[in-house]
Amino acid sequence: MAIVYNFSAGPAVMPKEVLEKVQRELLSYKNSGMSVMEISHRSSLFADIQKNAEGNLRKLMNIPDEYDVLFLQGGATLQFTMAPMNLAINKKKIDFVDTGHWAQRAIEEARLVDGIEVTQITSGADSKYTSLPEIDDSLQEDADYVHITLNNTIEGTAFKIVPTFKEVPIIGDMSSNILGQRYNVTDFGMIYAGAQKNIGPAGLTVVIIRHDLVEKSPDLPAMLSYKKLVAKNSTLNTPPVFAIYCAGLVFEWLLAQGGVDEMEKRNRKKSKLLYDYLDSSSVFQSPVAIESRSLTNIPFVTGNAELDKQFIALANDNNLVGLKGHRLVGGMRASLYNAFPIEGVEKLITVMEKFELEHKE
């Protein structure tokens, strides 16, 4: 089979070695005679999978003991609701940093939670979200927490340094760059991420939350309550066993590759290759301000919708798939997650150069 490079923003490319291991173990997990999809979530086989996955994630991200790790369902989108319900409890106010589509979705959902006041303390709307807004802690109002989207999957911007705020915790949506670059967990009250980009199959959401915030959270229906989910070690109901198993294998793979710092190094190299080409091209451009650029999601355009379409068709013919930009931004987008190989970026640039030669004015 020809090599296909999958540039999709999510669900996204998984490490080949992990998929091969899943394939080998699929029919009989650890000689149990059962598939991992068939084993009980109350069995010691699964307890070990979850324990190892959590332990390895803690190693990868240097997660201190005072943080709980949850493996949940409902995607990052459910966290747009759970975070306000559990954490906006004293002042009932949340400050949001508006960096584009996913930040806006988080704002919309928070507004639907009864009695919560939402403030957009800063916004990148003026630049059409092609650069990150300025943040300083004087912007921070009297809120329970500040919400930040660390990597903006659609717009292709990312915070390299986490802004600091006076006394309030930061809640970070890290869905599209978790484990792809180094952040300090202790800069956050909570981090959450849908798994389907840098972690594993869809259906799993990782939440990393400081225990004192869990302790203070109110009594809520069980599946919406961090406190109850922590008390039951994420197995309050049947957890997504297969997705947690795959995530565990990805964490092992990441450790074997050299961990998050090595991933960041590789992601910088891959993204630099593409940005350097874009900045020198006479046909393709990056719309994103240099200092705001993401390492994992790289939108680019020709400035002509018809040419964009032609390029996407040429890319598909060359087994470069998933490059169509998000409908909100148009153009193309190359998502270069941890498992995406540098050879894919090199091939993309070769095809772009060919296209450029044919379409240069």
Ligand code: PLP
């Ligand atoms: N937040 C960000 C930054 C995303 O990129 C996405 C999905 O692409 C989401 C939230 C929504 O994630 P989910 O589909 O897991 O709800």
